Amino acid sequence: xxxxxxxxxxxxxxxxxxxxxxxxxxxxxxxxxxxxxxxxxxxxxxxxxxxxxxxxxxxxxxxxxxxxxxxxxxxxxxxxxxxxxxxxxxxxxxxxxxxxxxxxxxxxxxxxxxxxxxxxxxxxxxxxxxxxxxxxxxxxxxxxxxxxxxxxxxxxxxxxxxxxxxxxxxxxxxxxxxxxxxxxxxxxxxxxxxxxxxxxxxxxxxxxxxxxxxxxxxxx
Numbered sequence: 001x002x003x004x005x006x007x008x009x010x011x012x013x014x015x016x017x018x019x020x021x022x023x024x025x026x027x028x029x030x031x032x033x034x035x036x037x038x039x040x041x042x043x044x045x046x047x048x049x050x051x052x053x054x055x056x057x058x059x060x061x062x063x064x065x066x067x068x069x070x071x072x073x074x075x076x077x078x079x080x081x082x083x084x085x086x087x088x089x090x091x092x093x094x095x096x097x098x099x100x101x102x103x104x105x106x107x108x109x110x111x112x113x114x115x116x117x118x119x120x121x122x123x124x125x126x127x128x129x130x131x132x133x134x135x136x137x138x139x140x141x142x143x144x145x146x147x148x149x150x151x152x153x154x155x156x157x158x159x160x161x162x163x164x165x166x167x168x169x170x171x172x173x174x175x176x177x178x179x180x181x182x183x184x185x186x187x188x189x190x191x192x193x194x195x196x197x198x199x200x201x202x203x204x205x206x207x208x209x210x211x212x213x214x215x216x217x218x219x220x
Contacts, residue, residue, distance in 0.1 A: 055145050060089060062080075064089050104142055112150065116150065116151060120154060120155065120158065131148070131152075
């Protein structure tokens, strides 16, 4: 629209135009409150998220788009193609055909940690051993390459399982045996006494489900 007129823009320094310069520096709340704040940052300058590359990324790319990793040696490529026969792709998921004939979905990262929590630490998890937790996950149709090792580590880090092991040790069963005439000293360090000895039998179950039996004797 302004192209129809001959315009000449003349710039005048603020020191030569004091009134206009002063008015331009005044704050007018009635005007500024209607204006949006000036964003000095661009969207491209921010990193929104960092994604973890799943362990099955190369296999998923190959099954979906026939993309072969470039950094594989000759022997590694042969193994890669051989392993590819045991995987199926159904976008957006990758499945593995196990030796038992069952098809399980491949998971990784936070999803795998969430699955272990639900099958071990939740109200219906049961806080079983690492092997049993892994077996429950396999029965439910999930798979990842370090499943058994991760389940073992998850059980070792479980606070409730560690506390339960200590409670089992402290709750050892006391079985009274026949009188044993053995001398013992009381806690105060007094003279020897002759009392009926009691034998302590107890078992402690570790994270792997193995039971260690303990035996000891104490004066009643």
